[in-house]
Amino acid sequence: MEYFALITKQGKLSRDDFEQVGRWKEGCLKPSHGSWKTGTPKGYDVWMQARAEAPECPGQSGLAGFLRDWSDRTFVAGKKGESVLRYRFGLSRATTLLHFISGGQYPILDSRVATALIRLGSPIEETTDGYLSSFRPLFSEIAAVCGVSGMEGLRKLDNALFAFGSDTSFPAA
DSSP: OOHHHHHTTTTOOOHHHHHHHHHHHHTOOSTTOTTSSTTSTTOHHHHHHHHHHOOOOOOGGGHHHHHHHHHHOEEEEEEETTEEEEEEOHHHHHHHHHHHHTTTOSOOOOHHHHHHHHHTTOOOOOSHHHIIIIIHHHHHHHHHHTTOOHHHHHHHHHHHHHHHHHOTTSOOO
């Protein structure tokens, strides 16, 4: 899957494209990847809901509802004894979905980006409200200060934050 090929389809993603977005997010790009199936912690079942529903980008007034709806969806991922383990799709996956259906207009917030922001002295709350009221404006501010614009520039900023948040040689706080 080519990231920019999917981004440029803004609002016109096919059902197969939604599956590719899920595979990209979950690190399951190879067709034979063993974790890309129901019952795994990869969110497969909810990605297949996105594939079936083909959601469109909400307007500004619908962002919070969209993120809450998708974040709160659950899937089963294995069993522990007699208990079935249920997981939330979560904000990271919901913002990934929003990112692609908006053509990259909305940035992705995951734990590595949140860690990078902590290291930069700007912690944000990893909630829908935190995403909308803190993260989006902060991401835009960082982009402006760095002179970043356009899809390629914003993607580089996203990758830089992701890498900085992933680097274990820096303290987490």
